[in-house]
Amino acid sequence: MKSSASAPAKAILFGEHAVVYSKPAIAAAIDRRVTVTVSESSSTHVTIPSLGIRHSSERPSGGILDYIGRCLELYHDASPLDIRVEMEIPAGSGLGSSAALTVALIGALDRYHGRDHGPGETAARAHRVEVDVQGAASPLDTAISTYGGLVYLDSQRRVRQFEADLGDLVIAHLDYSGETARMVAGVAERFRRFPDIMGRIMDTVESITNTAYRELLRNNTEPLGELMNLNQGLLDSMGVSTRELSMMVYEARNAGAAGSKITGAGGGGSIIAHCPGCVDDVVTALNRNWKAMRAEFSVKGLI
């Protein structure tokens, strides 16, 4: 018996970290996927070639294996499995590798067990795994990997799928990441020390996200870049940017991008830039020191 499923990675356009405090956020699935295949086996093995992982244990753990171990505990029986994970994105890159892996594994386990409960339950189950492993997580990453396309997560945590022509977006990433759990904990500590200031910062991020959503619904991408720059300034004030992420952000702007910001938890990982009419220039400029790619959207969710 063998089953497989695939889920996309994502880029957060607006609202990362604020979304942990029930502020809205906008995310887009990108054409980089994680595919998981599970098959019956005499003992449990996990193979992730892109990470050089060949792991054998009844309860996989350590790094990204924590997400797999928790999924098996919650959504599988005790029978041994061979689990193979093909990842088209670097782990820890701010592009949602943990969420895409979790959603794809839950999809493969559901098919293996003959379950069919729809995307809402899949997203909820995957979100529970991220919370259990990370200590805190919004439903954003797991929702976008489940539903695909474009998602606006509102302040009541409702998933609103929508369509818009995002135009020319570029994603660039570093070779290292800031561990999401650690970055989320750092923002929580700053919130504890400066609750009023941080509360106002998150309120302002909410205004930026809602302005962007309103304009995208009108298919107006003109203010997108400037709104990204405003969001970046507030991410910097949350303490999640780094010298190198700031260098990438400014390299993209100097090459003509209308705006650019961190995408994901920060501390490392990736940036996103809106580059109307200058995608090639921005990719060329960023590729001098980092790894950049034109992001393709309108991507399917869990399949």
Ligand SMILES: Nc1ncnc2c1ncn2[C@@H]1O[C@H](COP(=O)(O)OP(=O)(O)O)[C@@H](O)[C@H]1O
């Ligand atoms: N080379 C690696 N081997 C195993 N686990 C890794 C490796 N690189 C990153 N990880 C783990 O992968 C997970 C990535 O999840 P996260 O930090 O949420 O980043 P993202 O979701 O943005 O990709 C983390 O648990 C991290 O410890």
Ligand SMILES: C[C@@](O)(CCOP(=O)(O)O)CC(=O)O
């Ligand atoms: C920082 C946060 O808003 C997004 C984290 O994204 P990623 O795990 O770095 O891809 C956390 C969350 O939404 O759970």
Ligand SMILES: [Mg+2]
């Ligand atoms: Mg993650």
